[in-house]
Amino acid sequence: MNRLFDVRAVIGGMFTLYGVIVTVLGLFDSPSEIDKAQGVRINLWMGLAMLVLGLLMLLWLRLNPLPAQEQPAEESADREA
Numbered sequence: 001m002n003r004l005f006d007v008r009a010v011i012g013g014m015f016t017l018y019g020v021i022v023t024v025l026g027l028f029d030s031p032s033e034i035d036k037a038q039g040v041r042i043n044l045w046m047g048l049a050m051l052v053l054g055l056l057m058l059l060w061l062r063l064n065p066l067p068a069q070e071q072p073a074e075e076s077a078d079r080e081a
Contacts (some may be wrong), residue, residue, distance in 0.1 A: 004020075011057050012058035012060075015054030023047030023048055029041055
């Protein structure tokens with residue numbers, strides 16, 4: 001049950017989703033948007049950085065999951081009855 005509420009999954013998922021969206025927007029930046037950022041394709045670079053951060057969070061979750069909590073004997077006896 002506690003694995004459902006692991007904050008790494010939420011953060012990793014959101015950063016990955018937003019990273020994809022901002023990266024796609026950065027690929028199609030107009031010249032005026034690039035000029036506003038002094039010639040830097042900021043949407044592309046920030047999107048890629050967000051994507052990498054999100055994927056690293058999900059990889060961390062995958063490689064080091066939370067241990068399963070053991071139920072106390074009292075609770076498991078109540079559920080069986």
